[in-house]
Amino acid sequence: MKITDLLKKEGVSLNQTVADQNAAIDLMVALHDKVGNLNDKAAFKAAIEAREAKGSTAVGMGIAVPHAKSAAVKQPGLVAITVPSGVDYKSLDGKESNLLFMIAAPEGAADTHLEVLSKLMTMLMDVNFTKSLVEAKTADEFLSLIDKQEAERDKKEAEKEAGKAPAASAAPAKKTCNILAVTACPTGIAHTYMAAEALEQSANDNGISIKVETDGSGGAKNVLTDAEIKAADIIIVAADKNVEMARFNGKKVIKASTADAIHHSADLINRAIAGDAAVYQHSGPVEAGASFDNESAGRKAYKHLMNGVSHMLPFVIGGGILIAIAFLLDDYSIDPGNFGSNTPIAAWFKSIGGTAFGFMLPILAGFIAQSIADRPGLAVGFVGGALAASGATFAAPGGNVPSAFLGALVAGFAAGYLVNGLKKITAGLPAALEGIKPVLIYPLCGILIIGLVMCAINPIVGALNNWIYDILEGMGTGSTLILGALLGAMMATDMGGPLNKAAYAFGLASLAAQNETGFMIMAAIMVGGMVPPIAIALATIFFKKKFTVAERKSGPVNFIMGLSFITEGAIPFAAADPLHVIPSLMVGSAVSGALSMLFKCSLRAPHGGIFVFPVVGNVAMYLVALLAGSLVGCFMLGILKKDVEQ
Template sequence: MKITDLLRKDGIALGVDAADQNAAIDKLIELHSKVGNLKDAEEFKKAILAREEKGSTAVGMGIAVPHGKSAAVATAGVTAMTIPAGIDYKSLDGNPSKLFFMIAAPDTAADTHLEVLSKLMTLLMDQRFSQKLIDAKTADEFLAIIDSKEAAKDAEEAQKKAAAAAPAAPAAPSIRKLVGVTACPTGIAHTFMAAEALELKAKEMGIDIKVEKDGSGGAKDVLTAAEIADADAVIVAADKNIEMGRFDGKKVIIASTKEAIHGPEDLIKKAQAGDVAVYHHTGAVTKSETTSNESAGRKAYKHLMNGVSHMLPFVIGGGILIAIAFLLDDYSIDPSNFGSNTPVAAWFKSIGGAAFGFMLPILAGFIAQSIADRPGLAVGFVGGYLASTGATFASPGGDVPSAFLGALVAGFVGGYIVLGLRKVCEVLPPALEGIKPVLIYPLIGTLLIGLVMCLINPVVGALNAWISGVLTGMSNGSIIILGALLGAMMATDMGGPLNKAAYAFGLASLANQNETGYMIMAAIMVGGMVPPIAIALATIFFKNKFTAAERKSGPVNFIMGLSFITEGAIPYAAADPLHVIPSLLVGSGVAGALSMAFKCTLMAPHGGIFVFPVVGNVAMYLVALLVGSAVGCLLLGILKKNAQEA
């Protein structure tokens, strides 16, 4: 597709006399309506004005590129206009704007038109080209100038690809290698103009640079781990958040797209001088490009961490709000409804519960996104949601949730489903390229992940029923062994079938209203309190076992553990299940066994430390909690690898 496939002759107005910015916008929208690009001109204008509120789209050098993505756009397209006298469009360089291109993009994640639009943005960085367009007398001449420049640009890109494919000559020691990333809120105009400015100036200065463009259709020219490692410095010209973890330990210059467009030489000279601070990432590395010799395990770990890091805020925010609900509630009103007895407590608990409701879909969605990029998000989200509801063919509304273990499966399966669909769709004709990310991937991918999860969840349901029967049979045997088993079950999958089976058994035991039933509930709650507390202790005493982000979030788990919110440990368990889960399982099992041995009782089904006043033999109950947490912490220190080895 060429630029002139999006810019039609009837969509060009030359030598226009416009009074101000609003008049220019109205004229450009009128041209879009004239060529049939819009469903609703007024709605599209709202999208244009909303983009202008974020920052002027007049990029300087006499050029303005207003653009908007909206459901009001019927067909992707471009209109153009020249105002030789110029108008004030709040340009970045303060000069009047004379050359205008208005981009209308449909409200979809990606489409083939975006690549064409990115090419137009890079062409406009050539001021001689822009001036020729301003001076054009007819629409035919205007289009011919674009066609000629585009052909030259395509030939240049072909030469670059050929050169990249040829064996590289050894670089002279004096040549600096730079890498960069550009990104703007919409990923349509400034992203590519900033990248082009950096690339042109670096070429002029004889410096090797590769720039990743984080555009609306996904990242282009993505930097590899090897390229980042070899670079002397990194230039990040971005007006939105990008993934910075991969630049940890590198010299990084952080700037805006405006600075890159208007002062690329200053940024490059700063990088050349070497007087640049080393960047230290404070959060978990959410994405990093893989190398060809990277192990499958390492790749899987990176995908996993992408999900965990995005899930963590939901766990922390929701968990603390639920803890506040217990703090503010009145246990005496209805012990079985503790946390929601008063309106204020119920309000906090409902908000915290809403945050928790997003936890598993977010985990699965961002694992899938790490594997398959943006098309994987929807498929992963749906899989994670089905894991949280326990949907089956027999019970679409939910039966038994497979919880975070099911969400892990959904994330990886969903990501690889989308990768498989991409492979299959390679045989489709180019004309169908645009419908892949908006129709084929989400439709077929969601259907397939739904089938997978509806096969997994019934197995979980059957397991749950079997476990309940086993526990009922054990209740007449050794109570210490039963307490150890119940405590361990609470830590095994933290909200999954084993955890839910143990908790359901505890609720049923409470209904018996006898000492054994109350002892069972006490063992279950202490087993559920241990995992977050053990994690929090381990982040303090075994710092080298955890990333910086995990250490920062660690103390929050004290609050969650004391509030009987076992889910606080999920991000840590999900990140390293083979080492974390066994450690927590043993710690919780010890706590459950001690609670039974000390004949501690509990008549409340929830509440953590907030219901300790009604715990029987509360002093020894605290001992059980502390010993179990200490055992879990110690095992984490022994079994977990150092964070940098993970």
């Protein structure tokens, strides 16, 4: 894709005279609307104004690049105007702007156009080029100048990649210096790339080599490796948003804005050469998405997993609490089997909470995949997680077998490494096809293949589910204590996965028998499912050193989850440290299940947690069973979990 594929002749208006910034915005928005890039002109203007309210998009040197991502944009596009007499666009350098481009980017759409726009931003750093654009007499001449400059730039980039690029500037270096840089702006469309280009030009003028990582809207490019960071003398971070800083711990770091890099790049490079920077000392947790080349495979897997868990947590908490409210507001006596949805207000809360809960597995898988493969992995991971929830198989409709939490974990990792594989396979494609990879090749091939993978995974988990159910059915009630302990432990094993579902399905079947033994089995299952979140909540209070600050803050919410029989509240904690958390919770739930059986507690409702305790047989001892199992699980966590690095 070329720049002029986004910038049409009808979108170019030359030699204009505009009164002020607002008039310039109106003119460019009208051009976008004329070209057909918008589906809501007023909404797009509001998005542009909202972006300007955060800080002027005039980058100085007579250039302004207003831009916005909005649902009001029908298709990505670019318009341009020249104002030879200048317009006050509130530029940081105090100069009026006479060359203005306005970028319209669709919200949630693929970012293939951003590669093209980033190229334009770097081209605009050439003063002679921008001067020729301002002096252009016709739209055809304007577009021709852009095409020519783009062709020359592409040729140089191709020669550079082939190792044929001309030597760097012959200007003698003031000092041998190995410089790295990171540039990033909130939208990642304009300033990110202009700052990178300015730093590269200034470094080249000083005969200094530099590598610049750009954290743009299309994801991080030219990412700095651990080996490069270790060898660097100094690092320039020119960013208007948070970037991963933990990797620079112990290195000299110069912090600046993208505007500083664009307008004062020479000063930043001179500071870097002089070593004029303090050594950066990182404090706080490593941010999700950090990359460390020398990490062990286990540590990398943990990092990817935590990226999924951290994004999943709001859906679990928000949805779970709304479901709990539904039980609180419902009338159990209307229909015990439909508890939570008997009254309109309860059904409304449960519907919203259930919808939020429905995002849990796709979000988990999607952000695991994104951590592994960056943005291209996101869509493939989402689909894999959704397929784990829906249970898609190769069988005819009706034969679906959900693989739930465990299946979503498999889907997330499979999707991430699958997309990385596709990146390697397509690396040799012509540069002209680079733009279609993230919008066509990765999602099309990735979603198709992950679909095949999950259609194979889901039946395997389903077969495991049936096998476990058959074992439970074969046990009968010969040993109620063992059965209660086993059912309780199963409820805590995968919390919504096949083992949990097998135990719950067995409870429903037993409940259908409408006898005292069946009611006892259902009671043991529900108390076993209530223990994990409550044990987690208690542990975050009693054993604070075992949990991160974020986990301690969200921990008490699990009291509500557990009391509402929403076992999934414990999933984020189990996913973060499965080897220590899951066994602890299994033991606690097994204790509760066994005690419930021992005390002959019974339950006639299939769900509801504390809200159906009025219909529990021997409710006082049922509370004892719940408390005992929760405390056992809590103290098991205190023993098995390691102290975390805060």
